[in-house]
Amino acid sequence: MKRKFKCIVFLICLVPFIAKSQSNKTQILILGTPHLQQIDGVEAPMLDKVITKLDSFDFDVICIEKMSGELLYDIQSRQDSAFDGITKGRFGAEFLSLADTVQAINGVAFLEAKKNVLKQVSEEKLTINERKELLFNLLATTDLPSAALQYEYINNKTVFATDFEKYIANIIEKKIASQNEYYSLAASLAKRENINQLESIDNLQDEALLFMYYPDFVQEYKDQDGPLDQINELPVYQKINQLSQEGVQANDLSNLYAFFNSNEYKQQDYSGQWEIWLKTNFPSGADRARYALWEMRNLQITANIMNVVARYPERKILVIIGASHGAFIEKYLEQVEHLEVLKYN
Template sequence: MKILYIIILTCLLIPATYSQDDKSQVLILGTSHLDNIEGFEVSMLDKVIAKLDSFNFDIIGIEKMSGELLNDIKSRNDHAFDGITKGGFGVRYLEIADTIRINRQVTFLDAEKFIQELLSKEKLDSKDHKQLIFNYLAITDLPSAVLQYAMIEDKSTFTTEFEKYLAGILEREMTSKNEYYSLAMQLAIKEKLNRLDPIDNFQDESLLFKYYPNFMEDFKANAELFSGINELPVFQKVNELTESSIKSGDFYNLYSFLNSTEYKNGDFNAQWKIWLETDFKSGSDKARYYLWEMRNLNIAANILNLVARNPNKKILIIIGASHTGFLEKYLMQVENIELLKFE
C-alpha cells in the first residue's frame, strides 16, 4: 500500500509535458453561409479545398445538431423549441429518421452500433455504403448519408420504391450549394472520410424567446441602435470580397479574410459587443449575448467530445464565421490542443 502511494505521488509531482505528436490539432474554419450568396458555384472553392486538403484532416465537423440532441429536444414536447423540431434546424432530419426507423425496423441505438461496425472495416464496398446511408439517416445524419451516396458510382443499386425515394432526397441534397456539400463533402471525399460530424447546438434563440417572449418588441423599440451595423467597415469588406470572389470565380481571398484577426475582432465589436452596451429594461439584450456565448460553449464542448473520441487527430470544424473567435477563445485554454490556422 505504501509503495502504491509513492507511485501515485511521484506521478503527480512529474510535470506534464506534451510532445507535438500527442496533441490534438483543431482548425476552426469560418465560412459565409454559401446558400445565401447569389451566383455561387462549387468550383469557386477549389483553392480553399486544396488548401484544406494540404492539412490531411482526419475528422470534419459541421454546423448541424446531433441526432441525440434533436431527439432529446423532440421528446420534451416543449413548444418553445418548435423552431428546431418543426423548423429548418431539425424537422426534415427527424422526419426522415422516423421513416427509416419504421421502414427498416431499427432503433437509434441499433443504427449507431451498426455504423460503428461498418466504419471499423478496412475497406467499404457499395453494399456497405448503402447500409451506412440507411443507418446515418436513422440517426438524423443526412449530410453523412449524402457523403456515402456520393461514393456509390452505380446508383442503380437503389432498386425498391423506398430506396428510389431516398435516392431522390439524397440527389437533391447533394446538389445543394452550401457548406455541407460544396465544401465539407468535397473535402471529405478527397480525404477518404466516411462521415461529417455534427457539432452545433441551436437552442440559444429558442431559450431567448422562452425567457423573453417580448424580445422582438424590445429590439424594434431600439432598432436605431443597430441600424448602421451593416455599413461598418468589416461587413463592407466582406461584401466587397464576396462580389469580387463571384467575379473572379475564386473564394480564397474571402475565406482568408473571414478567418483573419481583423474580421474576428471587427465582427465581435459590431454585432456582439453591442448587446452589452444597450440597456433594454427587460434585460433581453444581455440575455441575447449570454445565450450566444452559451451556444458557442456548447459547440466547444461538442468539439472536445470529438477530440476525446479521436485523440491525436487533426480535426476541421466548418462553421459560420461569427463563431470562430469565440470557439478559439475557449479551445486555446484547453491543455494539449493545438489550434491550427487557415493562413
C-alpha cells in the first residue's frame, strides 16, 4: 500500500511536466502573398510594415514557394518533355543552369554541396569567407534565394574578387533588386531573424500533369461559355487591384497583405477561382482534374512543410506563399496533431 501511494505521488508531481511537454507545439503561420513582380510600381520599402509585423512573431524558420534542388533535378532526370515548362521555364531553368555552372567551376557535386550546406547553416557565427563559401554551396543546390540572403550578410563585397565571383555577385544583385517576394520579403525578414537559409517547399507539377492527361484542356476552356470568363470581374479581385494601387501610392502594402490573409479573401477566392471548376462541365472532365491537381499540389506542399516540421520540432515556422494556397494548406495543417496554425491578422 505504501509503495502504491508513492507511485501516485510521483505521477501527480509528473503531471505538470507532461502537460508542459504536450503544450510545446510547433507553430506555423501561412502568409498569403501577392506575386510582387505582378504589381506595377512595387518597391521594397512598401513591405516595411509587413516585415516589422512578421518580425514580432520571432520566427525560427522561413519557407518559400520554390521547388527544392532534389525535386528539380529529379524532374530533369526523367527527360520527359511534359515537364519542360518547369525545367526549361521560369520555375526551374535559371536555378538549374546556375547550379550546374557553380558545380562545374567550383568542382563540387550536388550532394557534396548539400552536405556542406547542412553543416554550415548550423553554425552560430560565420566569417565573411565562410559565408561566401556557403553562398556558392547554396547556388550549387539551386538555392539562389538563400545565396542572396548570404550575400546580404556580407558587408565587404570585395571578397568577390575573381571574374566568376563578380559574375555571380552581379546576378544576385539583380535578383535582390527584382522585387520578388523571395528577396524583398523572405530574405529581408530572415536577415532580421538571423536565419541562414530559406526552406523550399513548393511542388509545381500540377499543370504539367494536367496537360499530359488532358492535352485539349486549353481548347475546352476556350469553348466553354460560362462563369470562367468572368472570374477577373469578381469583387474579390477588383478589391485586390484597388488595394494594390492604393498600396503603391501610399508606399505601404500592409492593407493588401491584411486582405490576402483574411477569411473574407480566403472564402471568396475559393468560391471564385477553385470551387467553380466543380460547377463547369467540360466533356473530358478536365475541369474536375484541374481542381483535383490543385488539391494535389497543395497536399504536396503541405507534405514538404511537414518535412520542415520534422527537422524543426517545437519551433516557429513561417511559410510565405501565393495567397490562393493559404486556405488549402491551413485546412490540412489544422488536422495535424501537435501543430498550432497561427494567424497573421
